[in-house]
């Protein structure tokens with residue numbers, strides 16, 4: 001569905017009930033599947049799923065520090081479609097399309113036309129991976145990689161599998177969440193048949209996103225040997241609350257998914273109204289930590305341009321971590337006792 005007025009009608013809402021209602025958003029229009037709408041509450045203008053997808057006028061505000069390429073990704077592309085930021089793993093942006101347009105998305109301004117290898121033009125990306133034997137893992141990203149057809153995915157996978165130094169395939173996708181039917185037999189067949197260890201990093205932000213059809217999709221993925229993890233983004237008005245996040249972790253676990261990351265918002269133009277302050281975020285993490293077993297506690301991180309991995313935002317590190325005096329003393333003590 002792509003028309004805000006139609007979405008509101010389905011939910012029995014009037015435009016006047018939405019703060020900053022706007023019917024048109026040309027650059028990054030409304031996009032949301034029916035099956036996701038079915039999980040929204042009727043007549044609730046604050047529904048946490050609705051807030052993630054409905055364009056509002058606050059997106060047009062210029063907020064200082066918010067830019068169109070907050071992660072400077074456009075500067076680490078050795079060949080089209082390959083993002084090389086991390087050691088041992090590369091990101092392939094295989095498509096610009098998504099099943100849903102999340103209003104906070106850091107890729108909302110991304111020039112996919114330049115970054116995506118067009119149909120059957122994987123060759124430069126495959127050659128790049130082939131010639132870098134230190135790469136063990138390929139991360140399919142986008143956009144949403146599962147918006148590619150099964151046959152295109154199978155073709156890509158066949159090429160990746162033939163690269164001997166690759167051992168893992170990771171897929172970052174929101175489609176099994178917003179459109180669980182996407183987890184079809186063909187997809188399961190190619191995942192199951194792969195020699196690569198498959199990891200799927202799903203993207204749920206709120207426990208209301210979990211319903212019977214999502215659980216079924218997860219069951220089938222796990223039966224095909226796929227390891228399921230989840231990453232969320234901390235979003236004001238959606239999940240900036242320890243009760244909601246702990247319920248999300250519990251529900252994910254019962255669906256066979258482990259919480260992986262909770263991201264501090266990327267500072268992308270148009271998303272400033274979703275920001276949660278670091279102080280508030282850390283207080284939420286403290287509460288979560290007290291409420292959950294360690295394996296249900298997501299790592300609260302921030303993505304920084306030019307960094308080789310995520311930056312942990314919790315626990316707060318106010319103390320200097322490295323105290324040379326202490327290290328020297330203990331080394332001296334050890335030498336003495338040796």
Ligand SMILES: *Cc1c(COP(=O)(O)O)cnc(C)c1O
Pocket residue numbers: 086089091139141172303309310
């Ligand atoms: C962080 C991130 C990665 C890789 O990071 P890991 O620390 O290996 O999980 C890949 N894709 C996206 C979209 C990310 O945000």
Ligand code: SF4
Pocket residue numbers: 097098099100101102105106107142143144174203
């Ligand atoms: S599915 Fe992922 S990539 Fe697509 S709009 Fe949402 S957050 Fe962005």
